[in-house]
């Protein structure tokens with residue numbers, strides 16, 4: 397039996413007083429069933445209306461998901477000194493509370509990796525845990541299966557947009573030089589609510605993702621919120637069996653603003669640990685990010701021309717909440 401010390405009991409009463417007993421979950425999130433024939437049009441509609449949707453019947457083996465989740469839990473349960481052997485994040489590697497290079501702080505620890513199995517960021521794994529090979533293989537299985545499912549969704553999206561080359565997005569992720577990233581996040585339950593209250597700390601502050609598409613899976617702990625087009629924040633009901641897709645800044649540019657990247661954040665006040673795993677599908681560094689000609693019916697581009705390397709370099713000089721695309725918007729005379 398666990399006997400709580402007095403301060404811990406006090407914390408519990410604080411928790412009881414401060415946590416709303418019910419989180420109001422938004423029930424209108426678009427759900428895309430990949431086994432249904434109308435999914436391509438629903439994907440386009442969801443990207444236009446929300447920049448966000450949930451995918452079910454995705455075909456990613458449950459075993460790959462549970463294996464990686466249990467490896468992630470094992471990793472995050474290691475002593476801090478062990479985890480720190482894989483840090484600091486530069487930007488790949490283990491990070492704790494500090495997000496990115498510009499002073500953002502969150503109630504989160506994480507592991508950021510490149511997705512190429514041969515690339516050096518997986519070297520971080522070899523310094524960790526009792527069986528780094530199991531972690532490596534769980535990661536490779538998961539990333540491969542999620543990438544395949546993501547490409548299927550991107551091809552449906554291109555079809556839905558009536559773009560004649562349906563691999564226009566997926567080929568960027570499939571390219572061997574694709575600059576895709578993988579992230580494991582762990583949001584521990586808050587031990588010190590007062591500190592969190594005082595500092596207004598959140599799990600992961602509001603932002604948009606710079607890549608083409610982000611594919612997020614979490615355990616059944618709440619926390620994720622997205623901003624609707626009217627600026628209202630809504631709580632996303634967690635669903636450990638589904639994947640959430642988020643439109644990134646690069647897809648916003650490639651669709652000349654028809655899709656908009658979704659602002660999102662993670663709040664901390666759950667009593668439960670949240671573990672999330674996110675695949676950020678990005679293009680090769682040299683790729684020009686520009687509106688697709690097939691979508692430009694006489695319009696002009698809303699954005700200056702830039703490569704993914706230029707955008708990424710600029711993004712790494714911004715704070716999390718900044719409007720990163722702002723620097724690349726073209727002033728269009730009306």
Ligand SMILES: C=C1C[C@]23C[C@@]1(O)CC[C@H]2[C@@]12CC[C@H](O)[C@@](C)(C(=O)O1)[C@H]2[C@@H]3C(=O)O
Nearest residue numbers: 487495496500605606711712713714715716
């Ligand atoms: C504050 C930052 C963290 C971030 C790099 C940045 O300077 C701005 C973009 C951030 C973000 C958001 C999505 C992904 O989690 C991420 C890996 C990415 O590609 O851009 C993070 C960056 C990071 O944590 O290094």
Ligand SMILES: O=C(O)CCC(=O)C(=O)O
Nearest residue numbers: 579581600620662672674
């Ligand atoms: O952990 C989450 O659920 C979301 C995290 C996120 O938005 C990110 O890592 O970019």
Ligand SMILES: [Fe+2]
Nearest residue numbers: 603604605660
């Ligand atoms: Fe994000």
